[in-house]
Amino acid sequence: MAGRLKQIVDQVKAKVILKNLATSTLSMKLGTNVDNFTETTPDDPQIEQKLLAIAKELLGDKYSEIRII
């Protein structure tokens, strides 16, 4: 399966005003450039957990709106 990491990043971007700053924060904390995630990026439960934790910190209340298919 693939594409879940991109979905998370896209949803974070859609929920904030300063999108580049948000993706930079995700990238910096994750240690990889999240802007390069695509639909074909393989799913990775470990990275996903880490990404969701950073997203939660970043989005606050809006985090509950994140839906991954």
Add this chain to the structure above:
Amino acid sequence: MKSLNIIKLVLPGVLISFALSFLGFRLSALHPLLDALFVAFIGGIIIGNIIRQKTFLYMGIGLCKDILIPVGLFLYGTQINLKDWAAIKSNVFLFAVLNLIIYLAVILLINRYVFKILNNKISFLNGGANAICGVSATAVFIPFVDAKDNEVTLTLVSIVIAGLVSVFATWFVVQEILNLSMQQYAQLCGLTLNQTGATKVAASFMSKDAVKIAVMIKNFRTSMIIPVGLLLMFLSQAFGGTASKMSPELRKSAVYYGIFIAILFFGGALLFSFTPLSVYVKSIKPTFTVLFGMTLASVGLLCNLRNVSIKDMASNTISAIIAWFVVVMVTVKLIRLI
């Protein structure tokens, strides 16, 4: 304490972008070919490719893009005098739109069917940026098409090389063969060259009047930046080939962003063209150059030449040069008719 930490995280990227932009600004005084924005961007690529681990720059780069693209576009708008457009023949506006279509179509066809580049977003970015204002346009298009680092890098390399080739070929080859009048040559420069700096240099080979006319036309092309950004978003979603797609939520926010920056850009142009604020246009220019230069430097810092193949870089550049050639041929025919 928290805000101090944020400043620490943001500072490296902001400072490097500022240093590169300021360097570009100072160097631009030496020769017209050393366009400040262009130098800032090239500096960004060089530094970005020397530094292997760029994580510490991410936050500053992100902030530069978020804040300075809207601010830079507002200031860019202030540099465009809408009153000047009255002096341009109406046909020239149509030629600019036609050239955009030619750039997009030729690059797409060559990339797809000759070089087998199946990611059409690269072709659309390349065509759109070459038709509008090169490097600056690419920076503005990124959020509209959700461009990835490798797609941006391929586009920017092509713009730089095609820009350099076309600026000299316009004077030393095209003008040498066709011997156009000053008016026609200025129109050709304004309608076909990708960077404003390139337009100024090519037109300056003819005369100061040619530079004035060429830049006026070039400014009209620049003003199409946001509608073209939205067009590229539609094209890359509908016909992107193997390119990564944007989620509906992200598309919606890109449209709002487009409307927001369009208001800033045209607001700046209207305010500084038709109100007494127009007296401040010249004094704003250095601020605009340094701030927008920082945006381009930050885009350059993220370009990773190691992540793109030399074959793709060469193919995309050849497509851009061929598209420029086709655009020149069509434009010459048209401007000789009017």
